[in-house]
Amino acid sequence: MKERFPPTVIWRHRKENLKKCSLSGLENRPDFAFYSYPTDVLPDMEGYILLDLDAPPLVKEDRTHGLFILDATWRHAEKMMNQVPNTDRFLRRSIPAHFITAYPRKQDDCSDPDRGLASIEAIYIAYCLLGRETDGLLDHYYWKEKFLNINPFH
Numbered sequence: 001m002k003e004r005f006p007p008t009v010i011w012r013h014r015k016e017n018l019k020k021c022s023l024s025g026l027e028n029r030p031d032f033a034f035y036s037y038p039t040d041v042l043p044d045m046e047g048y049i050l051l052d053l054d055a056p057p058l059v060k061e062d063r064t065h066g067l068f069i070l071d072a073t074w075r076h077a078e079k080m081m082n083q084v085p086n087t088d089r090f091l092r093r094s095i096p097a098h099f100i101t102a103y104p105r106k107q108d109d110c111s112d113p114d115r116g117l118a119s120i121e122a123i124y125i126a127y128c129l130l131g132r133e134t135d136g137l138l139d140h141y142y143w144k145e146k147f148l149n150i151n152p153f154h
Contacts, residue, residue, distance in 0.1 A: 005132060006066030007033040008123060009045060013072035013080060014038070022103065022120035023071055025140030037072070037080050046089040051122055055092035063130040065091060071119045095125050102147035121147055128153060 007030070010023060014036055018024055026032050035042055048066040049058070068090065070077045081087075095117060103118040117125070120141050127134045138144040 005031070005064070005130075006048070007031055008067040008069065009043065009048065010034045010069050010071050010119070011037050011040075011042060011080065011084075013070075013076045015076065016072055021071070022118040022141055023123075026120075026137070029136075037070075038083065042085065046086075048090055049093050049126075050084070050087070050090040051094065051126070052092040053094055055094045057096045058093040058126055058129045060129065060131055062091065062093060063132070067123065067126055069119055069123060074116065095122055096129075099125050099151050102143035102150060104143075118143075125151070 010026075010032060012021075012023070012034060023034075027034050033043070045066060045068055048068045049062055050068050070080050070084075072080055084090075099117065099121070101117045101121055103121065105116065118141075120138065124134055124137050124147075126132075127137065138147070141147070
């Protein structure tokens with residue numbers, strides 16, 4: 001029997017370009033719940049993991065917790081973060097720094113563009129680290145092959 005985990009909650013900025021969005025194609029999966037910023041009210045996510053560049057890295061022991069992802073440009077994500085209710089109820093974890101993005105960045109507002117992963121890249125890495133099923137996660141990601149080739153997943 002497949003192990004069940006809390007759904008991964010995605011809070012997507014309303015201005016996110018869905019044609020470029022790395023999470024397109026995941027909206028109908030039962031292990032994901034999408035909410036729109038700023039209109040949708042978020043569910044109670046006490047004990048969820050909020051990915052944060054300056055937090056301790058994810059470890060397999062975090063596997064039973066849900067993931068909460070802000071899906072937006074860096075500029076919008078910073079503003080969204082200030083709107084997240086009850087941030088003290090989240091566990092803060094990071095993706096280990098040796099993982100790098102394949103997504104071609106053109107934004108100057110990211111302090112470390114290689115560490116600034118696309119949302120799907122962060123989710124894929126988190127699922128790998130947590131021992132979760134990754135089948136189908138990268139199916140619609142244009143830079144899938146490059147991402148898998150430049151990162152150590154074996």
